[in-house]
Amino acid sequence: MSTISESTIIPKLTAKDFASNQEVKWCPGCGDYSILKQVQTVFPDFGVPKENIVFISGIGCAARFSYYMDTYGMHSIHGRPAVIAAGVKAQNPDLSVWVISGDGDAFSIGGNHFIHALRRNFDLNYLVFNNQIYGLTKGQYSPTSEKGKVAKSTPYGSLEEPFNSAMLALGAKGSFIARSMDRDPKHMQAMLKRANEHRGTSFLEIYQNCTVFNEGAFFSFSEKESKKDQALFLEHGKPILFGDNNQKGIKLDGLTPVVVELGNEASLSDLWIHDEHDKIKAQILASFSDTSFNDIMMPRPFGVIFSEQRPTYEIEMQEQIEAQIVKKGKPSLDEILSGEKTWTIL
Amino acid sequence: MESNIINKNLHHTDNIELESVVIRFSGDSGDGMQLTGSQFTDTAAFLGSDISTFPEFPAEIRAPIGTVAGVSGFQVNFGSKEIYTPGDEYDVLVAMNAAALKVDLPKLKKGGIIITNTSGFDRKNLLLAGYPEGGNPLENDTLANYDVHKIDITKLTKECLVSSGLSNKEIERSKNMFVLGLLFWMFDQSMDFTINFINEKFAKKPEIANANILTLKAGWNYGDNTEIFATRYKISPANLPKGTYRNISGNHATAIGLVASSELTGLPLFLGSYPITPASDILHELSRYKSSNVKTFQAEDEIASICAAIGASYAGALAVTTTSGPGMSLKAEAMGLATMLEIPLLIIDVQRGGPSTGLPTKTEQSDLMQAMFGRHGEAPLPIIAACSPSDCFQTILDATKIAIEHMTPVICLSDGYIANGSEPWRFPSANELQPIHVKFATENNNPDGTYLPYKRDEKLSRPWAKPGTPELMHRIGGLEKQHETGNVSYDAKNHELMTKIRAEKIERIADYIPLIKPDSGNEKAKLAILGWGSTYGAIKTSVNELLQEGYDVAHIHLRNLNPFPKNLGELLKGYENILIPEINSGQLIQLIRSRYLIPAIGFSKVQGLPFTTAELKNKILEIIK
Numbered sequence: 015m016s017t018i019s020e021s022t023i024i025p026k027l028t029a030k031d032f033a034s035n036q037e038v039k040w041c042p043g044c045g046d047y048s049i050l051k052q053v054q055t056v057f058p059d060f061g062v063p064k065e066n067i068v069f070i071s072g073i074g075c076a077a078r079f080s081y082y083m084d085t086y087g088m089h090s091i092h093g094r095p096a097v098i099a100a101g102v103k104a105q106n107p108d109l110s111v112w113v114i115s116g117d118g119d120a121f122s123i124g125g126n127h128f129i130h131a132l133r134r135n136f137d138l139n140y141l142v143f144n145n146q147i148y149g150l151t152k153g154q155y156s157p158t159s160e161k162g163k164v165a166k167s168t169p170y171g172s173l174e175e176p177f178n179s180a181m182l183a184l185g186a187k188g189s190f191i192a193r194s195m196d197r198d199p200k201h202m203q204a205m206l207k208r209a210n211e212h213r214g215t216s217f218l219e220i221y222q223n224c225t226v227f228n229e230g231a232f233f234s235f236s237e238k239e240s241k242k243d244q245a246l247f248l249e250h251g252k253p254i255l256f257g258d259n260n261q262k263g264i265k266l267d268g269l270t271p272v273v274v275e276l277g278n279e280a281s282l283s284d285l286w287i288h289d290e291h292d293k294i295k296a297q298i299l300a301s302f303s304d305t306s307f308n309d310i311m312m313p314r315p316f317g318v319i320f321s322e323q324r325p326t327y328e329i330e331m332q333e334q335i336e337a338q339i340v341k342k343g344k345p346s347l348d349e350i351l352s353g354e355k356t357w358t359i360l
Numbered sequence: 361m362e363s364n365i366i367n368k369n370l371h372h373t374d375n376i377e378l379e380s381v382v383i384r385f386s387g388d389s390g391d392g393m394q395l396t397g398s399q400f401t402d403t404a405a406f407l408g409s410d411i412s413t414f415p416e417f418p419a420e421i422r423a424p425i426g427t428v429a430g431v432s433g434f435q436v437n438f439g440s441k442e443i444y445t446p447g448d449e450y451d452v453l454v455a456m457n458a459a460a461l462k463v464d465l466p467k468l469k470k471g472g473i474i475i476t477n478t479s480g481f482d483r484k485n486l487l488l489a490g491y492p493e494g495g496n497p498l499e500n501d502t503l504a505n506y507d508v509h510k511i512d513i514t515k516l517t518k519e520c521l522v523s524s525g526l527s528n529k530e531i532e533r534s535k536n537m538f539v540l541g542l543l544f545w546m547f548d549q550s551m552d553f554t555i556n557f558i559n560e561k562f563a564k565k566p567e568i569a570n571a572n573i574l575t576l577k578a579g580w581n582y583g584d585n586t587e588i589f590a591t592r593y594k595i596s597p598a599n600l601p602k603g604t605y606r607n608i609s610g611n612h613a614t615a616i617g618l619v620a621s622s623e624l625t626g627l628p629l630f631l632g633s634y635p636i637t638p639a640s641d642i643l644h645e646l647s648r649y650k651s652s653n654v655k656t657f658q659a660e661d662e663i664a665s666i667c668a669a670i671g672a673s674y675a676g677a678l679a680v681t682t683t684s685g686p687g688m689s690l691k692a693e694a695m696g697l698a699t700m701l702e703i704p705l706l707i708i709d710v711q712r713g714g715p716s717t718g719l720p721t722k723t724e725q726s727d728l729m730q731a732m733f734g735r736h737g738e739a740p741l742p743i744i745a746a747c748s749p750s751d752c753f754q755t756i757l758d759a760t761k762i763a764i765e766h767m768t769p770v771i772c773l774s775d776g777y778i779a780n781g782s783e784p785w786r787f788p789s790a791n792e793l794q795p796i797h798v799k800f801a802t803e804n805n806n807p808d809g810t811y812l813p814y815k816r817d818e819k820l821s822r823p824w825a826k827p828g829t830p831e832l833m834h835r836i837g838g839l840e841k842q843h844e845t846g847n848v849s850y851d852a853k854n855h856e857l858m859t860k861i862r863a864e865k866i867e868r869i870a871d872y873i874p875l876i877k878p879d880s881g882n883e884k885a886k887l888a889i890l891g892w893g894s895t896y897g898a899i900k901t902s903v904n905e906l907l908q909e910g911y912d913v914a915h916i917h918l919r920n921l922n923p924f925p926k927n928l929g930e931l932l933k934g935y936e937n938i939l940i941p942e943i944n945s946g947q948l949i950q951l952i953r954s955r956y957l958i959p960a961i962g963f964s965k966v967q968g969l970p971f972t973t974a975e976l977k978n979k980i981l982e983i984i985k
Contacts, residue, residue, distance in 0.1 A: 034835065036847065068827045070671070073838075081835050081848065086827035088674060089837025090667070091697050097664040101671025101679070102827065104655055105630055109675065109827050127667075130660040331655060338650035345651060347623045347790035350616060355553075357406045358604045359597070 029054040031064065034084040045196030045222035046075060049143060050082055052202045060110070060210055067110045070099040072119035074150050076143035076222075079114040093124025096131035096140060100327070103136045107328040110210070111137070117144040121157040121177050132188035135214045137326040142219050144179065147228035165227075179219050180300035180319050184293070189214035191296070192318045195221040197236035201247065201316065208318055214326050235314050248299070248317030253285035256313050264312070271298055271307050288317075296320035374591045375548075380439025381595060382447035383543065386464045387456030387480075389422050389432045392536035396454075397434025398782075399540055403553040405607040405784050408597025409438040412897060414446035414970070415780045419637070419720045426480075426488035431463045440596040444748075444897035446781065448972035452546075454539055456480050456513070458489035461497060473507045475542070477535070479514035509588060513538050520578040524571045534575045541579025548594045551576055603786040610749040610778035611638070613785065614682075614708060615645035617756025619652050622678050624757070625764055625796045629654045630672035632665035633682045637720040638776040639710035642682045662690035666707070670694060673703045674836075676800065676826035678760065680706040685714045685727050692735050695769060697838045699739040699862065702814070702822050704763035704770075706756070707741075711775040713968045722968025723777035725893050726944040731771045732922060732951065738859055740866040742766070743922040745773040747896035750785035752778065755919065758873075761796050766869055767821035773921070775943070777970050778894040801825035801832060813846040819872070820865035867923050876925040880904055881914025887984050888935035890960070892918040892948055895941055895971055902976040911984060921948070929956045937983055939963055941971060 032054040040046045057067070067085035071077035073092035080087030086109075090098050099113045113131075120128045120142045131140060147165065148154040154167040158179065162171040183191045190212040194205040202220065209216035221232040235245040246256045246264075254264045255276075263285040264271050274280040289295060299319050302312035383400065385393040394415055405411050414435040423430030437447035452473045455461035457480030468474065481498050497503055498510055517535040524531065537558075544551050555573055562569035583589050608616075622629035633643040633656070647656040655672075659665035666681040673679035683691060688709050698705050711727045713719025727734075731743045742762050746755035752774055759770040801823035804811045813834045814822050825832040834846060842849035843857055877883070879896075880903045891899045896917050903915040916931065918924070932938055932952075938960040940949040946962040953960055963979050965971055 036835075063830070064833055065830045066828055068675075080837070083835075085833050087833075087835040087837075088701070089835065089839060090670075091693055091838055094663060094667040094694065097659065097667040098671035098674075101630065101632065101657070101668035101673075101677075102675040103671075104657060104668070105628070105672040105675035105677040105679075106826075106828060126660050127664055130664070335650045335653055335655070339653075342651045344653075347620060347793075350619050350649075350652065351787045351790065352604065353606050353608075353616075355402065355406070356604050356606045357408070359408060359600050359602050 027058040027064065029058065032057050032084055034082055036081045038082050039078065040075060041226050043225040044075070045145065045224070046079070046143060048196040048199060049141075049202065049220055049222065050079065052199050052206060053083070056203045056206045056210075059207070062110045066108065067112070068099075068102055069112045069114055070095045070102065071114035072116070072124060074116040074119050074148075075224075076114055076116040077119065093119050093122070094127060095119070096124065096138065097127045099138050100131065100134065100136045103138060103328050104331060107137070107332060111139070113138055113140045115140065115142045116149075117142065117146060117156045117158040118148050121179065121182070125157070129182070129186035132183055132186040132215050132217060134327045135187075135189050135324060136328055137213050137215070139209045139216045140218065141209075142179070142217070143222040144219050145222045145224040145228055146176075146231045147224050149224050149227055153227035176304075178300060178303050180303065180315075181297070183217050184297055184300055184320060188217050188320070189322050189324055190216040190318070191300075191320045192217070193219045193221070193316045195232060195236050195316065196223055197232075198316075205317070212321060214324060235316070244313050246302070246313035246315045248288045248290070248315055248319065250288055250290045250318065252288060253282055254288055255285070266298075269298065271302075271312060273310055273312070290318045290321045293320060293322070373589070375594055376591055377594050377596065378439070379441050379595075380437060380443060381452065381547065381593065382435065382437045382450040383452040383454070384433055384435045384450040384464055384467070385454045385539070386431060386433040386460035387454070387536070388425055388459070389418060389420070389430045390425065391432070391456045392533065393432050393434050393456070396536045396540045397436055399554045399557060400543060400549070401436045401438070401782060402557075402607055403544065403549050404436070404438040404547075404595075405605070406553050407549060408600070409440065409595055410443040410598035410600055411436060411438040411607070411783055412443045412446045413437075413782045414777070417721055424488075426457055426459055426485045428459045428463050428489060431460050433460070433464060438595060440598045442598070443783075444900045445970070445973060448974050452543075454543070456535075456539070458485040458491060458497070462489045462491070468506065470505055471507065473509065474503060475509045475511065475539070477513035477539075478510050479512055511582070516578065516582065517575055520575055521571050524574070525567060526571050530568065530571070534571055537572045537575040538579035538582070541576040541581075542583045543579075545580045545583030546589060546592055548592055551580060600784065601786060605784045605786050607782050608750050608785040608787075609641070609780060609782040610746065610752040610774050611641035611710070611780070612645055613750050613752035614746075614756055614774060614779075615642050615649075617753040618646060618678075618680055618706070619649050619654060620753070620793060621757055621760035621796070622652065622654065623790070624793055625678055625760065625798050627676065627678035627798060630669060630677040630679045631656045631682065632659050632668035632672070632679070633657070634659050634662045634665045634687060636662070636684045636687050638712055638779045639682045639684045639687075639708065641779070642708065642710070662687040663694060666691040666694040666698075669705055670698050670701070670703065673698075673705050674701070674826070676824075678764075679704070680708060682708040682710070684710050684712050684720075685718070685730065686716065688727060688730055688734065695741065696735045696737060696739050698769040699735070699741060700838050700841075701836050702767050702862075703824070704767060706759055706763055706770055706772060708772045708774065710779045711773060719968040721776065723775045723894065723970060724943050724966065724968060725773075725775060725895070726947070726966075727773065728892075728921065728944065728947040729950075731773060738863065740863050740922065741769050741771050742866055742869055742920070743771045743773060744920055745893040745918070746778060747893060747917055747919065749778045749781050749783045751896075753785070753787075757793065758919070762869055762872075764796055764798055765821070765872070766819050766865065767824060768866065773893060775894050799824070800829070802829060804831060812844045814841060815844045816861070819868055820861060870923040870926045873920050873923075873925060875927045876916060876918070876931060878914040878931075879917045881907060883914075883931065884934040885914040886912040886935070887937045887939060887980060888914045888916050888932065889939045889941065889976070889980065890916045890918065890932070890948070890952070891941060892921060895943065898971040898973055898976055899941065901973045902980065905973070906977060906980060911980075913980060913984065918948070921951075924955065932956060932958060937961060939980065939983060941965075941976060941979070943970065
């Protein structure tokens with residue numbers, strides 16, 4: 015890319031270099047602070063010059079994010095950041111483009127753009143801060159709120175089933191589907207790095223605590239007492255383990271996942287080895303969020319649920335152009351103006 | 361109006377020279393009338409006629425066969441004089457079935473020629489067309505005032521292709537070529553152009569190409585050999601200005617205008633679009649220009665298509681989105697964002713009959729108010745309208761210049777009539793086109809070494825710093841921003857200031873666009889007809905005729921609808937009366953009245969159809985007599 019000056023060696027940036035001069039205005043204790051911090055922490059490691067990074071956000075608490083990064087950024091309109099980002103990437107494939115969205119922005123008003131973004135597979139990093147509530151509009155249920163959610167607009171409980179975001183992303187042919195949470199900085203940093211490394215649309219859902227309107231929505235996965243039992247941290251090529259001291263595992267009985275105690279019921283070699291490229295098993299993992307197997311609810315998966323390498327839209331778009339230039343040559347403006355059939359009046 | 365080609369009832373073939381002729385090809389949606397009409401048009405244009413066309417087809421791709429709902433028509437006006445409209449009424453009607461006759465007979469001139477395919481007038485077709493039992497118009501005196509030619513075109517085509525080896529369906533499909541051949545004979549037009557076209561189109565299916573050419577020639581020979589046609593007509597080449605021409609539709613001219621704008625600005629073109637009638641052809645056409653580094657993106661919806669264009673513009677492309685009325689409504693919120701971001705963007709609205717799905721294939725000028733005011737908050741945008749098919753080209757160039765030089769989205773209005781209609785175009789050569797200068801920001805613009813994304817120049821436009829530019833990292837967005845810094849600001853006075861700046865910025869464009877003068881007539885007259893957009897041809901024709909007849913009238917045509925040319929108010933003062941004809945219930949007239957406080961007279965037509973010259977002349981005479 016012409017705008018990168020490769021000849022000059024720039025000293026490594028720090029997290030501070032990525033902070034803009036704008037005051038951060040989220041509520042005290044908001045999970046968004048942690049996400050901002052982890053992003054600013056890992057970005058120096060990516061080695062991308064700040065001028066080549068673009069944040070495009072929609073509307074909602076999460077969307078203020080782009081004002082806080084000292085990169086290029088656009089705080090756009092509700093639900094549309096992914097497709098604005100697609101336009102940015104189509105025009106300049108060399109930019110590192112990050113989409114910041116929330117559960118309302120990505121799954122409700124922007125649901126259409128979410129699925130089509132995953133299907134098209136532009137090389138974007140699509141971070142969805144999921145707090146299972148509408149925060150900026152002061153506390154209505156969201157498309158990821160549990161059924162029965164009592165909120166501002168549903169005093170008698172919501173009547174809607176929530177989306178299973180990972181299943182939705184798989185159905186939309188997402189090429190990278192991962193989950194992390196605000197209260198696990200190390201894990202989030204690792205996931206941000208994976209998202210950045212993946213070529214294609216990296217969908218990273220980040221569970222984020224809204225202290226004002228949905229305090230504790232994810233505490234069962236993030237807090238010490240319950241985390242070990244209810245959160246499952248996936249690692250590619252490793253057996254699926256959870257529980258205190260990793261004494262529990264999951265094995266597959268055909269297509270049915272079964273929770274087993276290590277030692278008594280099974281040994282490590284019996285367990286399901288996580289293969290993030292296996293789409294069928296990714297679907298089983300994704301279903302853990304809302305499906306019970308033999309009346310047992312499974313732990314919630316975190317980490318990379320699925321990834322695959324497939325061509326990115328902007329590269330194929332560019333290749334089509336280059337192929338046509340090779341085939342036809344670039345026509346002159348005069349050739350375009352005249353078209354194929356002309357006549358002359360003398 | 362009586363036809364100028366009334367059959368002279370002579371027994372030998374006469375050759376008569378005509379100034380202009382209007383032909384209406386009419387048939388079922390599947391009869392190939394659009395192709396027949398456009399082939400005839402291309403040939404006539406190629407042989408030097410001036411032309412104007414009006415394709416008119418149903419919204420359904422294949423409405424029930426034989427019904428009036430399924431009638432598809434193509435009207436061409438061609439001649440040796442200057443032609444500005446497809447003609448109010450036609451001299452020749454080709455009716456491939458009873459429904460076509462039923463729909464299109466009312467606008468055939470008295471004494472005009474009817475060519476019918478009798479196979480399309482069997483009992484079933486007559487009933488479907490709504491003719492009463494036993495009321496075949498070919499067999500009673502319904503058509504007594506016309507010169508009717510009853511030909512079993514279906515049967516003749518079958519006979520011609522009996523040994524072609526083609527299926528019945530394929531043979532049936534060739535019958536439009538018979539008609540075309542016959543019309544070529546009648547109007548002394550060469551078949552070569554169409555023969556070349558057929559050979560190219562069916563290069564890989566020579567048996568189909570041969571069958572079509574055979575049928576085309578059979579039609580020609582039918583005219584030549586049978587004595588039922590007593591007259592052939594000759595139209596001399598038009599006295600068009602010297603130069604090289606091509607035939608072009610409005611949508612095609614729009615597409616080429618965009619490619620040319622890309623070349624003139626040096627910016628790659630990005631089109632975000634969602635298919636919608638009658639704008640889709642711009643997307644189709646541009647998707648073929650990959651080798652000109654054109655990126656076309658068929659988005660998941662109208663909103664996505666403008667948002668992708670906004671993203672591309674932000675990143676430094678010449679970005680455009682194309683749509684029609686309902687799509688404009690969906691894009692409205694994003695237009696607000698683009699207004700706030702102050703980035704260049706072309707928004708092309710090919711208007712159609714509304715509201716809602718309305719009349720998707722029919723024309724209307726009813727989105728002017730939407731273009732002016734159809735956004736939340738106060739979000740003024742420049743508006744520019746094309747007045748003819750070929751004029752879409754220059755309109756796009758003008759719009760690009762405004763968008764780039766004034767850093768603003770621009771709305772370009774076209775409509776179904778000029779988008780699908782075509783005319784000869786004396787296209788410019790590349791070196792006649794004015795380059796459009798693009799200046800990307802590359803350096804900080806604040807003495808303290810920071811970058812002010814909303815610092816303005818004398819046009820009040822802000823700098824365009826695209827991502828990838830070192831040191832100029834900045835954030836923009838939909839929230840109100842502080843003057844110059846672009847930081848989020850909820851300050852009351854600042855919001856008022858920014859609102860005023862955004863309005864003033866658009867108003868100042870008037871300093872950079874041409875002053876307006878009458879298109880026909882003088883700067884002072886009894887009556888000025890003030891038009892905009894696709895009514896140009898009809899107004900021009902009627903005013904020119906009235907001027908020749910000695911009436912004191914003038915024609916003023918607006919290209920820039922927002923802001924208006926600076927001298928418009930002054931110019932309008934020179935006329936005793938102002939008539940504003942529009943294909944809507946009166947939208948420009950509201951803008952003119954409120955801006956200039958003048959008692960203009962409105963003239964509306966909201967039938968999904970353009971004005972006829974006669975309608976306009978009658979209205980004008982009613983006022984000035």
